[in-house]
Amino acid sequence: MFVLSSQILDLCVLATVNKEDTYGYKLTQDLMESISISESTLYPVLRRLQKNNCLSTYDQPYGGRNRRYYQITPEGKRQLKEYIKNWINYKESIDEIVGGDLND
Template sequence: MFVLSSQVLDLCVLATVNKEDTYGYKLTQDLIEAISISESTLYPVLRRLQKDNCLTTYDQPFGGRNRRYYQITPEGRRQLKKYEQDWIGYKESIDKIIRGDLK
């Protein structure tokens, strides 16, 4: 199993929230389908992305309680684009190593 860097986790969270506003538990379940992540790992990522103005939150009633939803901001979309570009370059470099295409 690969250890995911904080930038890769940020990319995964921002890409998921970019599709639709979502709450923490659902976000965790969605990401678990693709990568190994726990709620205890996810919530610090969400707080950091909020602090960096990439995500904002709002509460919505659900089942007699409030559910906190995360929404991507314009800054979050800019950061997502940067992470996507970085990821493509990183993946291409790793693919070269795996294929033995190094000079």
């Protein structure tokens, strides 16, 4: 299994929140469909992205409690575009190294 760097985690979180505002538990479940991540890993990522003005939060009542939702900011959208560009370059570089037919 590959260890995910903080930038790749940021990319995954921003890309997911860019699709729709979401709350922590649902975000974890959505990401777990593709990568191995726990809530204890996710919440520091969310706090860092908030601190860096990439995400904002708002609360919505749910079942008698408030649920905190995360929303991407304009800075978050700018950062997401940069991460996507970097990811494409990184992936192309790895593809060049790995390359070829897996049946060899």
